[in-house]
Amino acid sequence: MTAAITLDHVQKGFNGRPVLKDVSFSIEPGTIVGYIGQNGAGKSTTVKIILGLLTQDAGEILLQGRAIDREDPTYKQHIGYVPEAADIFDALTAREYLTLIGQLYGMSEQAAGVKAQALAEIVGLGPAFDRRVAAYSKGMRQLVLIIASLLHDPDILFWDEPLNGLDANSVLVVEEILQELRNRGKTIFYSSHIMDVVQKLSDRIILLNEGRVIADGNFQTIAANADTSLQQLFNDLTGFAEHGEKAKQFVDIVTEANRDD
Amino acid sequence: MTNTLPKSLRWLAHFRPLITRMGIDYPQFTLIMATKMTLANRAPAGMMGQRKPSSHPRPLLWSFFGNLLVGVIVGLVMLLPLPLILVLTLFYSLLFFMFFLTMLTSYASLLLDPHDRPVYSVRGVSDRTLNAAKLTIVGLFLAVTMLALAVPGAVVLGLRFGPLVAIASVVAAIFLAVLSLTLALFMYMLVLHYFDGEKLKNILNVVQIGLAIGLYTAGQLPNLLGVDVISAVHLELSLTVEWWEFLAVPMWFAGLPLLAAGQVETLSLLFTGLSLGVPALAMGLYLHNAGRFEQLLEKLNQSSDRVIRASLWFRAARQLASRTHETAAYFTLGWRQLQSQRDYKLRVYPQLAYAVIIPLVFASSILRDTHLKLTGMLGYLGVALVIAIPVAIINLKFSAQPEAMQVFAYVPFAHRSLIRQSVVLALFMRLVVPFILLFSLAAVPFVGLRGLSEGLAAGAFTLLLTLGTGQLLLHGLPFTEEFVASRGAQNGLVGTVAIFGGMLLAMVFITTGVLLNSVWFDLGATAASAALSWLLIRHNRVQLA
Secondary structure (H helix, E strand, O other), X not given: OOOOEEEEEEEEEEOOEEEXXXXXXEEOOOOEEEEEEOOOOOHHHHHHXXXXXXXXXXXXXXXXXXXXXXXXXXXXXXXXXXXXXXXOOOOOEHHHHHXXXXXXXXXXXXXXXXXXXXXXXHOOOHHHOOOEHHHOOHHHHHHHHHHHHHOOOOOEEEEEOOOOOOOHHHHHHHHHXXXXXXXXXXXXXXXXXXXXXXXXXXXXXXXXXOOEEEEEEOHHHHOOOOOOOHHHHHHHHOOOOOHHHHHHHHHHHHHOOOOOO | OOOOOOHHHHHHHXXXXXXXXXXXXXXXXXXXXXXXXXXHHOOOOOOOOOOOOOOOOOHHHHHHHHHHHHHHHHHHHOOOOOOHHHHHHHHHHHHHHHHHHHHHHHHHHHHOOOOHHHHHHHHOXXXXXXXXXXXXXXXXXXHHHHHHHHHHHHHHHHHHHOHHHHHHHHHHHHHHHHHHHHHHHHHHHXXXXXXXXXXXXXXXXXXXXXXXXXXXXXXXXXXXXXXXXXXXXXXXXXOOOOHXXXXXXXXXXXXXXXXXXXXXXXXXXXXXHHHHHHHHHHHHHHHHOHHHHHHHHHHHHOOOOOOOOOOHHHHHHHHHHOOOHHHHHHHHXXXXXXXXXXXXXXHXXXXXXXXXXXXXXXXXXXXXXXXXXXXXXXXXXXXXXXXXXXHHHHHHHEOOOHHHHHHHHOOOOOOHHHHHHHXXXXXXXXXXXHHHHHHHHHHHHHHOOHHHHHHHHHHHHHHHHHHHHHHHHOOOOOOOEXXXXXXXXXXXXXXXHHHHHHXXXXXXXXXXXXXXXXXXXXXXXXXXXXXXXXXXXXXXHHHHO
C-alpha cells in the first residue's frame, strides 16, 4: 500500500538555528498519528513544510507516493488543515468563511454553503451560522476551523491542537469524528499537548524532541512499562522530572505576601 | 462568499485569458479579491464596545474624498504662471511625493501582510495567484488615491493648455503610480531576501521610515539650499540637457502631456519613452518574480528572541511623569507600545522628522532674509514638534494586537482617562523631549544658560499642547483598534491640518520669544504652560473622583 505521508531525512533551520535535525517517518493510510513534543520541538514546522508554507533545507516529502511540487499546489486539494492559531477573518460570518474555503477547494458556492450549514447544525453552530466570527467563543471558532478542514472531504488531515477551547461535549463529538474518519480510510496527523487524548485516540505516536524523532510506534510498543501513562513516558523521554518541584516553587511565589503589602 | 468581482473590478473579466496565461488561477483570484473587498467594507468590531461595528461603510469613497481635498491644493498650484514643462515637473514631483508617502504609510502593511498565506496557501492557492489578488486590490486603492490627487490638477492643466494635456496628464500619473508601486515592491523584496528574523523587521521599518524622511527632506531641499542653487538647474525645454537631469524621475512624466500640447521635441519624446517604458518594464520584471514575494513574506511570521531592557532614559522619564505605581504601569505600557509598534513608527516618525526639518528651513530662510541670528532662536525651535503631535496622538488608537488590550476588561483599573494621560505622557517623554533637549543644548554654546530657559519654555508649551491634543483627539482606550489602510485618509488630513496649525502656533511662539528676547518671557511661558498643564492633569483626576 502506498504511504499517505512520507518524510525522508527532512531538515530545517532558522537563522542558523536547526529546528528539524533529521526527521524521517512514513504513515499508512487510515491511521491516526499523534505527533507530540515539547514547545519548540519542531511539530508546527513539520506541518508547515508539508503544507508548503515553509521549504525544507534538506530531505524529501512524499504525499500519497508523490513528491510534493512547490510550484503546483494542487496536491493540497487532498489535505485538510486545522491550524493551531485561529486564522479566520473575523469580519466574515461562518457561512461566508466556510463557503470561501469550500470554493478555494473547487466546490460551488451553493454546494459549499449547504454542506457547511449541515455540518454546523450537527455541532451546534446552526443558530450562529450567519453571525460574524468576531462574536464567536474560542470553542466556536475551533469548530469552524474543523468544518473548514473537512468540507472538501480530504484524504489526509493535519490537525494542530484541534480540541483547543472546545467544551466537554464537543470534545467527545470531535474524538468520535476522528475515529469515524479513520475507519473510512482517512489519515489523520494529530498534534496535541493533551497526552491522555493522544494516548486514547492514536494508532501510532511519534515523539519529537529537539528536532529528532526519539520514539515512534503504538503506545504499547514505545512504553517500556505497561503501567505507565503517555504523560509519564513523555516526561521520561524528554528528560523532564522536576514538575512537582516547579509547581511548588510557582505556588510559593503566588501565595507569598506582595512586597508592597 | 460569492466569487463575483466587485463592481469596481469587473473590467478585469475582459483580461481573463491573459490572467490565466500568466499562471494565475482566475476563480481563486476573483474569490480572494471579492473577500478582500468585503473585509475592507466591514469595519473591525473594535474593542470593548468602543466603536460602532460599521462606521464608514465605504472606505474607498472616504479615502477618495480625503485625498481629493489634497488634490485640490495641488490643482491650485497648477495655476502658477509658469511654462508648461515647469508646471508639469512641479505637478509630478508633488504627486510622486504624496503618492509614495501614502503608499509607505498607509498601504505598506497591506503589501507586507503575512497573514494571508496561512489562510490561502494551505488551501491550494498558489503564491502567484495570491500575490496577484493582493496586488490588484492594493492597486485599486492606490489608483483611487492617485486619481483623487491628480484629477483636480489635470482639470486645471486642461483649462490652461487644452483637454488633450489633461488626459495625457492623468495617463502619465497612472504610469507614475505603477513605477512608484514597483519600486516599493522591489525594495521590499530586496530587504526580505537579505535579512531574517527581528533584523528583517527592523530593517524594513528603517528603510520605510528612511525613505519617507528622505522624501520630506528632498521636498524641503530648495528651501534649505536657497533659490540661487535651484535656478542653476536647466528646467527650460532644451535639446542640450545634462545627463544628470534625467535622474529627476518625476520630470519624465511631463513627456506625454508635452507631446499632447504639441511640443514634439527630442526631449519630450525621450521623457515619454522613459515614463511609459520604465514602469512597464519594471512591472513586467516584478510579475515574473511575484510568487517569490509571497514566499519571502513567510519570514515575517518567524518569532523573535529579542530581550528588552529598561534604558536609563526610560526609567528617568517614568520617574518624572508618574506619581503612583498605577500611572507608572500605564506609562510603561505606553512606552513599550511606542517602542514596538512598527506601523506606528511608520505612520508617525516621518511627520516627526518633518517637524524637525521645518524649523531648520524656517530658521534658514529667516536668516537669509533678515539680520536675525539663528542662535537667538535655536532653543525655541523644538516647539515646532507640535506639527507632529496630532498625527502621533491619533495613531495611539491603533495597534497590531488590539486584542491584547482586552486585559482592561477584567483587571481593576481607575479610569480610562488615567491610562490615556499616562500614554500621552509616555509619547511626550519618548518622542518629543529628546528633540527639545537637543535644540536647547545646541543653543547653550551660543547663548549660555539662556538656551536652557528657552528649552524649558519650549518644553512646557509643547507639553501643554500635547496634553490638550490628547484630550481632544484620543477617546476610549488607546491601542484598541486595528489600522485599516483604506481608511488611512484621516492620517493625511490630520497631518495636513496639523502642519498648518502647528506651524502657525510655533511661529507665534518663536517670534514672540525672539522679539522679546528676555529670560522673563521664558520663565513666564514656562510657568503659564506648566500651570495650564497641571490644570489639565488635575481636571482628569477630578473626573475620576
